[in-house]
Amino acid sequence: MDEVDEALAVMMTTAVAYYVTEKRRKKNRKRRLWCKPWLLRRQQQGWYQNLIQELRDEDPKCYRNFLRVNHSGFMDLLSLIEGKIAKMDTTMRPAVSPGERLAVTLRYLATGQSYQCLQYGFRISVSTIRQIIPETCEAIYQALKEDYLTTSNTTEDWLNVAREFEQRWNFPHCIGALDGKHVVIRQPSNSGSTYYNYKHTFSIVLMALVDANYKFSYVDVGCQGRISDGGVYRACSLSSALESNDLNLPEPTYLSGTSVKLPYMIVADDAFPIKEYLMKPYPHRNLPLERRVFNYRLSRARRVVENAFGILASRFRVFLAPINLPPETVEVVVLACCALHNYLMSHSTANSVYTPPGSTDIVDPVTHDILDGSWRNESGRMMSLQRHPPSRGTEGANHVRNTLCEYFNNEGAVGWQ
Incomplete structure:
Protein backbone atom coordinates (compact mmCIF):
# COMPACT_ATOMS: atom_id res chain seq x y z
CA MET A 1 0.00 0.00 0.00
CA ASP A 2 2.86 2.36 0.84
CA GLU A 3 4.40 1.67 -2.55
CA VAL A 4 1.12 2.61 -4.28
CA ASP A 5 0.86 5.85 -2.30
CA GLU A 6 4.44 6.68 -3.11
CA ALA A 7 3.87 6.05 -6.81
CA LEU A 8 0.78 8.28 -6.81
CA ALA A 9 2.71 11.04 -5.07
CA VAL A 10 5.48 10.84 -7.68
CA MET A 11 2.93 10.99 -10.51
CA MET A 12 1.20 14.02 -9.01
CA THR A 13 4.50 15.82 -8.48
CA THR A 14 5.52 15.11 -12.07
CA ALA A 15 2.18 16.36 -13.42
CA VAL A 16 2.36 19.59 -11.41
CA ALA A 17 5.92 20.19 -12.53
CA TYR A 18 4.94 19.65 -16.17
CA TYR A 19 1.96 22.00 -15.84
CA VAL A 20 4.10 24.78 -14.33
CA THR A 21 6.84 24.36 -16.93
CA GLU A 22 4.36 24.38 -19.82
CA LYS A 23 2.61 27.47 -18.47
CA ARG A 24 5.92 29.33 -18.21
CA ARG A 25 6.90 28.23 -21.71
CA LYS A 26 3.64 29.55 -23.20
CA LYS A 27 3.94 32.79 -21.24
CA ASN A 28 7.49 33.42 -22.42
CA ARG A 29 6.82 32.34 -26.00
CA LYS A 30 6.94 35.28 -28.34
CA ARG A 31 3.87 35.78 -30.49
CA ARG A 32 4.90 34.96 -34.02
CA LEU A 33 2.33 37.28 -35.57
CA TRP A 34 0.24 39.86 -33.70
CA CYS A 35 -2.19 40.29 -36.59
CA LYS A 36 -2.23 39.11 -40.17
CA LEU A 149 -41.39 46.76 -30.58
CA THR A 150 -43.55 47.48 -27.54
CA THR A 151 -46.93 45.82 -27.07
CA SER A 152 -49.85 48.25 -26.90
CA ASN A 153 -51.19 48.80 -23.40
CA THR A 154 -53.95 51.36 -23.94
CA THR A 155 -57.51 50.83 -25.08
CA GLU A 156 -57.16 53.51 -27.76
CA ASP A 157 -54.17 51.74 -29.32
CA TRP A 158 -56.09 48.46 -29.55
CA LEU A 159 -59.10 50.21 -31.07
CA ASN A 160 -56.86 51.73 -33.75
CA VAL A 161 -55.51 48.27 -34.59
CA ALA A 162 -59.05 46.86 -34.75
CA ARG A 163 -60.19 49.65 -37.10
CA GLU A 164 -57.31 48.92 -39.48
CA PHE A 165 -58.09 45.18 -39.49
CA GLU A 166 -61.72 45.88 -40.33
CA GLN A 167 -60.84 48.40 -43.07
CA ARG A 168 -58.04 46.40 -44.71
CA TRP A 169 -59.00 42.78 -44.02
CA ASN A 170 -62.77 42.90 -43.32
CA PHE A 171 -62.53 41.28 -39.91
CA PRO A 172 -64.16 43.26 -37.06
CA HIS A 173 -62.98 43.37 -33.44
CA CYS A 174 -59.56 41.94 -34.40
CA ILE A 175 -56.54 43.24 -32.46
CA GLY A 176 -53.89 41.08 -34.09
CA ALA A 177 -52.95 37.84 -35.84
CA LEU A 178 -50.94 35.30 -33.84
CA ASP A 179 -48.58 32.58 -35.03
CA GLY A 180 -45.25 31.00 -34.25
CA LYS A 181 -42.26 29.75 -36.22
CA HIS A 182 -39.43 27.39 -35.48
CA VAL A 183 -36.12 29.15 -36.14
CA VAL A 184 -33.75 26.38 -37.19
CA ILE A 185 -30.36 26.25 -35.45
CA ARG A 186 -27.36 23.96 -35.37
CA GLN A 187 -27.52 21.42 -32.57
CA PRO A 188 -25.99 23.04 -29.48
CA SER A 189 -23.22 21.11 -27.75
CA ASN A 190 -24.34 18.69 -25.06
CA SER A 191 -28.00 19.64 -25.56
CA GLY A 192 -29.36 16.16 -26.26
CA SER A 193 -32.95 16.43 -27.50
CA THR A 194 -33.70 19.76 -25.79
CA TYR A 195 -34.02 21.66 -29.08
CA TYR A 196 -35.13 18.70 -31.25
CA ASN A 197 -38.51 19.40 -32.90
CA TYR A 198 -41.22 17.47 -34.71
CA LYS A 199 -39.55 18.12 -38.09
CA HIS A 200 -36.39 16.35 -36.88
CA THR A 201 -34.30 19.50 -36.79
CA PHE A 202 -33.14 21.71 -33.92
CA SER A 203 -34.84 25.02 -33.24
CA ILE A 204 -36.02 27.75 -30.95
CA VAL A 205 -39.52 29.19 -31.32
CA LEU A 206 -40.48 32.73 -32.30
CA MET A 207 -44.05 33.57 -31.23
CA ALA A 208 -45.46 36.82 -32.62
CA LEU A 209 -48.59 38.95 -32.69
CA VAL A 210 -48.87 41.10 -35.84
CA ASP A 211 -51.02 44.16 -36.62
CA ALA A 212 -52.87 44.91 -39.87
CA ASN A 213 -49.75 46.51 -41.42
CA TYR A 214 -47.41 43.50 -41.05
CA LYS A 215 -45.66 44.91 -37.98
CA PHE A 216 -44.92 42.90 -34.86
CA SER A 217 -47.00 43.97 -31.88
CA TYR A 218 -45.52 41.34 -29.58
CA VAL A 219 -42.68 38.82 -29.85
CA ASP A 220 -41.51 36.02 -27.60
CA VAL A 221 -38.43 34.04 -28.59
CA GLY A 222 -36.30 31.32 -27.03
CA CYS A 223 -38.61 28.42 -26.21
CA GLN A 224 -36.87 25.13 -27.03
CA GLY A 225 -38.03 23.29 -30.12
CA ARG A 226 -38.90 20.07 -28.27
CA ILE A 227 -41.72 21.76 -26.32
CA SER A 228 -45.14 21.17 -27.84
CA ASP A 229 -46.52 24.13 -29.71
CA GLY A 230 -49.48 24.37 -27.35
CA GLY A 231 -46.97 24.49 -24.52
CA VAL A 232 -45.09 27.31 -26.25
CA TYR A 233 -48.23 29.45 -26.29
CA ARG A 234 -49.11 28.66 -22.69
CA ALA A 235 -45.58 29.56 -21.59
CA CYS A 236 -45.42 32.96 -23.32
CA SER A 237 -46.26 36.12 -21.43
CA LEU A 238 -49.01 37.07 -23.91
CA SER A 239 -51.09 34.05 -22.87
CA SER A 240 -51.01 34.96 -19.19
CA ALA A 241 -51.65 38.65 -19.96
CA LEU A 242 -54.75 37.76 -21.98
CA GLU A 243 -56.03 35.39 -19.31
CA SER A 244 -55.64 38.01 -16.59
CA ASN A 245 -56.85 40.86 -18.82
CA ASP A 246 -53.70 42.92 -18.20
CA LEU A 247 -53.55 44.44 -21.70
CA ASN A 248 -56.34 46.99 -21.28
CA LEU A 249 -58.34 45.52 -24.16
CA PRO A 250 -61.52 47.38 -25.12
CA GLU A 251 -64.78 46.26 -23.58
CA PRO A 252 -67.11 44.21 -25.82
CA THR A 253 -68.98 46.42 -28.30
CA TYR A 254 -71.72 45.99 -30.89
CA LEU A 255 -70.90 44.56 -34.28
CA SER A 256 -71.61 47.10 -36.99
CA GLY A 257 -75.28 47.13 -37.94
CA THR A 258 -76.34 44.66 -35.23
CA SER A 259 -77.47 44.57 -31.62
CA VAL A 260 -74.90 41.86 -30.78
CA LYS A 261 -71.96 42.60 -28.51
CA LEU A 262 -68.72 40.72 -29.04
CA PRO A 263 -65.30 40.94 -27.35
CA TYR A 264 -62.14 42.03 -29.14
CA MET A 265 -60.03 39.10 -30.20
CA ILE A 266 -56.90 37.70 -31.84
CA VAL A 267 -57.06 35.46 -34.93
CA ALA A 268 -54.93 32.31 -35.14
CA ASP A 269 -54.82 28.88 -36.76
CA ASP A 270 -55.32 25.29 -35.62
CA ALA A 271 -52.11 25.25 -33.57
CA PHE A 272 -53.80 27.35 -30.87
CA PRO A 273 -56.71 26.76 -28.49
CA ILE A 274 -59.98 28.54 -29.15
CA LYS A 275 -60.88 31.20 -26.56
CA GLU A 276 -63.32 34.07 -26.43
CA TYR A 277 -60.36 36.35 -27.19
CA LEU A 278 -58.60 33.88 -29.53
CA MET A 279 -60.44 32.83 -32.70
CA LYS A 280 -59.44 29.89 -34.88
CA PRO A 281 -61.14 28.26 -37.89
CA TYR A 282 -63.75 25.55 -37.78
CA PRO A 283 -62.29 22.05 -38.28
CA HIS A 284 -61.92 21.33 -41.99
CA ARG A 285 -64.27 18.36 -42.31
CA ASN A 286 -67.49 18.45 -44.36
CA LEU A 287 -68.15 22.08 -43.55
CA PRO A 288 -71.39 23.76 -44.64
CA LEU A 289 -71.08 26.88 -46.77
CA GLU A 290 -71.62 29.27 -43.84
CA ARG A 291 -68.67 27.89 -41.92
CA ARG A 292 -66.45 27.87 -44.98
CA VAL A 293 -67.24 31.58 -45.38
CA PHE A 294 -66.16 32.16 -41.78
CA ASN A 295 -62.91 30.24 -42.30
CA TYR A 296 -62.19 32.25 -45.44
CA ARG A 297 -62.75 35.58 -43.72
CA LEU A 298 -60.56 34.53 -40.80
CA SER A 299 -57.86 33.29 -43.17
CA ARG A 300 -57.74 36.69 -44.89
CA ALA A 301 -57.11 38.42 -41.58
CA ARG A 302 -54.59 35.82 -40.45
CA ARG A 303 -52.49 36.27 -43.58
CA VAL A 304 -50.83 39.34 -42.08
CA VAL A 305 -48.79 37.23 -39.67
CA GLU A 306 -47.75 34.88 -42.50
CA ASN A 307 -46.64 37.92 -44.47
CA ALA A 308 -44.71 39.37 -41.55
CA PHE A 309 -42.74 36.13 -41.08
CA GLY A 310 -42.24 35.83 -44.83
CA ILE A 311 -40.89 39.36 -45.19
CA LEU A 312 -38.64 38.85 -42.18
CA ALA A 313 -37.10 35.67 -43.60
CA SER A 314 -36.73 36.94 -47.16
CA ARG A 315 -35.12 40.24 -46.16
CA PHE A 316 -32.99 38.91 -43.31
CA ARG A 317 -31.69 35.79 -44.96
CA VAL A 318 -29.92 34.64 -41.83
CA PHE A 319 -33.18 32.70 -41.31
CA LEU A 320 -32.88 30.73 -44.57
CA ALA A 321 -30.34 28.24 -43.19
CA PRO A 322 -29.67 26.73 -39.76
CA ILE A 323 -28.08 29.45 -37.63
CA ASN A 324 -24.72 28.25 -36.35
CA LEU A 325 -24.72 30.16 -33.07
CA PRO A 326 -25.50 29.30 -29.42
CA PRO A 327 -29.26 29.49 -28.64
CA GLU A 328 -28.87 32.53 -26.38
CA THR A 329 -27.11 34.38 -29.20
CA VAL A 330 -29.77 33.31 -31.72
CA GLU A 331 -32.40 34.86 -29.42
CA VAL A 332 -30.62 38.22 -29.59
CA VAL A 333 -30.27 37.94 -33.38
CA VAL A 334 -34.00 37.20 -33.78
CA LEU A 335 -35.04 40.08 -31.52
CA ALA A 336 -32.78 42.48 -33.43
CA CYS A 337 -34.29 41.35 -36.75
CA CYS A 338 -37.85 41.83 -35.44
CA ALA A 339 -37.00 45.32 -34.18
CA LEU A 340 -35.33 46.20 -37.49
CA HIS A 341 -38.35 44.83 -39.39
CA ASN A 342 -40.70 47.21 -37.54
CA TYR A 343 -38.23 50.09 -37.89
CA LEU A 344 -37.93 49.56 -41.65
CA MET A 345 -41.68 49.03 -42.11
CA SER A 346 -42.29 52.33 -40.29
CA HIS A 347 -39.84 54.12 -42.60
CA SER A 348 -40.80 52.23 -45.76
CA THR A 349 -41.66 54.17 -48.91
CA ALA A 350 -43.19 53.19 -52.23
CA ASN A 351 -39.79 52.45 -53.77
CA SER A 352 -38.29 50.86 -50.68
CA VAL A 353 -36.11 47.81 -51.20
CA TYR A 354 -37.43 46.39 -47.94
CA THR A 355 -41.06 46.02 -49.09
CA PRO A 356 -41.22 46.81 -52.82
CA PRO A 357 -44.59 46.53 -54.61
CA GLY A 358 -45.64 42.90 -54.93
CA SER A 359 -43.54 41.65 -52.03
CA THR A 360 -46.57 41.26 -49.73
CA ASP A 361 -49.99 39.73 -50.35
CA ILE A 362 -52.34 42.28 -51.91
CA VAL A 363 -56.07 42.39 -52.64
CA ASP A 364 -57.06 42.67 -56.30
CA PRO A 365 -59.18 45.86 -56.50
CA VAL A 366 -61.54 44.31 -59.07
CA THR A 367 -62.01 40.67 -58.06
CA HIS A 368 -61.03 41.12 -54.39
CA ASP A 369 -58.94 37.95 -54.67
CA ILE A 370 -55.75 37.89 -52.61
CA LEU A 371 -52.62 37.82 -54.76
CA ASP A 372 -49.62 36.11 -53.21
CA GLY A 373 -46.60 38.22 -52.36
CA SER A 374 -43.19 37.43 -53.81
CA TRP A 375 -41.88 36.31 -50.40
CA ARG A 376 -43.84 33.07 -50.83
CA ASN A 377 -41.34 31.99 -53.51
CA GLU A 378 -38.51 31.98 -50.97
CA SER A 379 -37.35 28.61 -49.64
CA GLY A 380 -37.20 29.64 -46.01
CA ARG A 381 -36.22 27.43 -43.10
CA MET A 382 -38.64 28.98 -40.59
CA MET A 383 -41.11 26.16 -39.95
CA SER A 384 -44.73 26.48 -38.93
CA LEU A 385 -46.04 25.26 -35.62
CA GLN A 386 -47.47 21.76 -35.57
CA ARG A 387 -51.23 21.54 -36.02
CA HIS A 388 -53.21 19.85 -33.26
CA PRO A 389 -56.45 17.85 -33.34
CA PRO A 390 -59.48 20.14 -33.12
CA SER A 391 -60.42 21.16 -29.57
CA ARG A 392 -64.02 21.60 -28.49
CA GLY A 393 -63.43 24.91 -26.75
CA THR A 394 -65.56 26.51 -24.09
CA GLU A 395 -69.20 27.36 -24.55
CA GLY A 396 -68.37 31.08 -24.54
CA ALA A 397 -65.65 30.70 -27.19
CA ASN A 398 -67.88 28.64 -29.47
CA HIS A 399 -70.67 31.21 -29.04
CA VAL A 400 -68.34 34.01 -30.20
CA ARG A 401 -67.26 31.99 -33.25
CA ASN A 402 -70.83 31.03 -34.16
CA THR A 403 -71.97 34.64 -33.77
CA LEU A 404 -69.22 35.86 -36.08
CA CYS A 405 -70.09 33.11 -38.55
CA GLU A 406 -73.72 34.26 -38.61
CA TYR A 407 -72.60 37.90 -38.98
CA PHE A 408 -70.34 37.14 -41.95
CA ASN A 409 -73.21 35.40 -43.70
CA ASN A 410 -75.77 38.17 -43.04
CA GLU A 411 -75.16 41.80 -41.98
CA GLY A 412 -71.38 41.54 -42.44
CA ALA A 413 -71.44 39.71 -45.77
CA VAL A 414 -69.44 41.07 -48.71
CA GLY A 415 -70.06 40.26 -52.35
CA TRP A 416 -66.70 38.66 -53.06
CA GLN A 417 -66.77 36.14 -50.22
Missing part, protein backbone atom coordinates in the same frame (compact mmCIF):
# COMPACT_ATOMS: atom_id res chain seq x y z
CA PRO A 37 -0.90 41.90 -42.40
CA TRP A 38 -3.89 41.90 -44.75
CA LEU A 39 -6.22 42.47 -41.78
CA LEU A 40 -4.17 45.51 -40.79
CA ARG A 41 -5.07 47.11 -44.12
CA ARG A 42 -8.76 47.23 -43.12
CA GLN A 43 -8.93 51.02 -42.96
CA GLN A 44 -7.57 51.35 -46.49
CA GLN A 45 -9.11 48.39 -48.28
CA GLY A 46 -12.03 46.99 -46.27
CA TRP A 47 -15.62 46.94 -47.54
CA TYR A 48 -16.75 49.65 -45.15
CA GLN A 49 -14.12 52.12 -46.32
CA ASN A 50 -14.43 51.31 -50.02
CA LEU A 51 -17.35 49.28 -51.39
CA ILE A 52 -20.03 50.67 -49.06
CA GLN A 53 -18.92 54.27 -49.65
CA GLU A 54 -18.94 53.69 -53.42
CA LEU A 55 -22.45 52.26 -53.26
CA ARG A 56 -23.57 55.23 -51.18
CA ASP A 57 -22.31 57.71 -53.78
CA GLU A 58 -22.97 55.77 -57.00
CA ASP A 59 -25.74 53.22 -56.48
CA PRO A 60 -28.12 53.91 -53.56
CA LYS A 61 -30.39 51.03 -54.57
CA CYS A 62 -27.57 48.50 -54.23
CA TYR A 63 -26.54 50.19 -50.98
CA ARG A 64 -30.01 49.48 -49.58
CA ASN A 65 -29.88 45.92 -50.88
CA PHE A 66 -26.43 45.37 -49.38
CA LEU A 67 -27.33 46.55 -45.85
CA ARG A 68 -31.17 46.49 -46.00
CA VAL A 69 -31.25 50.20 -45.10
CA ASN A 70 -30.48 53.37 -47.04
CA HIS A 71 -27.67 55.67 -45.96
CA SER A 72 -29.88 57.96 -43.88
CA GLY A 73 -31.34 54.92 -42.12
CA PHE A 74 -27.86 53.56 -41.50
CA MET A 75 -26.72 56.84 -39.99
CA ASP A 76 -29.89 57.03 -37.88
CA LEU A 77 -29.27 53.53 -36.49
CA LEU A 78 -25.63 54.38 -35.92
CA SER A 79 -26.53 57.48 -33.93
CA LEU A 80 -28.81 55.37 -31.70
CA ILE A 81 -26.25 52.70 -30.82
CA GLU A 82 -22.85 54.33 -31.38
CA GLY A 83 -22.24 55.01 -27.69
CA LYS A 84 -23.08 51.40 -26.77
CA ILE A 85 -20.77 49.68 -29.25
CA ALA A 86 -17.79 52.07 -29.51
CA LYS A 87 -14.44 50.68 -28.30
CA MET A 88 -11.23 52.49 -27.36
CA ASP A 89 -8.15 52.44 -29.57
CA THR A 90 -5.03 50.83 -28.12
CA THR A 91 -1.35 51.53 -28.62
CA MET A 92 -1.16 48.34 -30.69
CA ARG A 93 -3.91 49.09 -33.21
CA PRO A 94 -7.10 51.15 -33.73
CA ALA A 95 -10.41 49.65 -32.63
CA VAL A 96 -13.05 48.58 -35.12
CA SER A 97 -15.23 51.69 -35.53
CA PRO A 98 -18.95 51.72 -34.62
CA GLY A 99 -19.82 52.18 -38.31
CA GLU A 100 -17.87 49.05 -39.24
CA ARG A 101 -19.49 47.13 -36.39
CA LEU A 102 -22.98 48.09 -37.54
CA ALA A 103 -22.18 47.37 -41.20
CA VAL A 104 -20.79 43.88 -40.59
CA THR A 105 -23.79 43.06 -38.38
CA LEU A 106 -26.36 44.25 -40.93
CA ARG A 107 -24.55 42.33 -43.67
CA TYR A 108 -24.63 39.18 -41.54
CA LEU A 109 -28.37 39.56 -40.88
CA ALA A 110 -29.04 40.30 -44.56
CA THR A 111 -27.16 37.26 -45.88
CA GLY A 112 -26.47 34.77 -43.10
CA GLN A 113 -22.89 34.51 -44.39
CA SER A 114 -20.43 32.71 -42.14
CA TYR A 115 -18.04 34.73 -40.03
CA GLN A 116 -15.21 33.41 -42.20
CA CYS A 117 -16.77 34.91 -45.33
CA LEU A 118 -17.38 38.26 -43.64
CA GLN A 119 -13.79 38.29 -42.46
CA TYR A 120 -12.43 38.53 -46.00
CA GLY A 121 -14.69 41.37 -47.10
CA PHE A 122 -14.52 43.56 -44.01
CA ARG A 123 -10.94 42.55 -43.09
CA ILE A 124 -11.99 41.89 -39.52
CA SER A 125 -10.84 38.67 -37.85
CA VAL A 126 -13.34 35.91 -37.09
CA SER A 127 -12.68 36.17 -33.35
CA THR A 128 -13.53 39.88 -33.43
CA ILE A 129 -16.67 39.35 -35.56
CA ARG A 130 -17.78 36.70 -33.07
CA GLN A 131 -17.86 39.43 -30.41
CA ILE A 132 -19.19 42.22 -32.63
CA ILE A 133 -22.39 40.64 -33.94
CA PRO A 134 -24.05 39.64 -30.62
CA GLU A 135 -23.07 42.97 -29.01
CA THR A 136 -24.41 45.01 -31.92
CA CYS A 137 -27.63 42.97 -32.20
CA GLU A 138 -28.28 43.53 -28.50
CA ALA A 139 -27.62 47.26 -28.92
CA ILE A 140 -30.02 47.44 -31.91
CA TYR A 141 -32.78 45.67 -30.00
CA GLN A 142 -32.36 47.81 -26.87
CA ALA A 143 -32.30 51.02 -28.93
CA LEU A 144 -35.40 50.20 -31.01
CA LYS A 145 -37.66 48.14 -28.77
CA GLU A 146 -39.28 51.01 -26.89
CA ASP A 147 -40.37 52.89 -30.01
CA TYR A 148 -40.84 50.03 -32.45
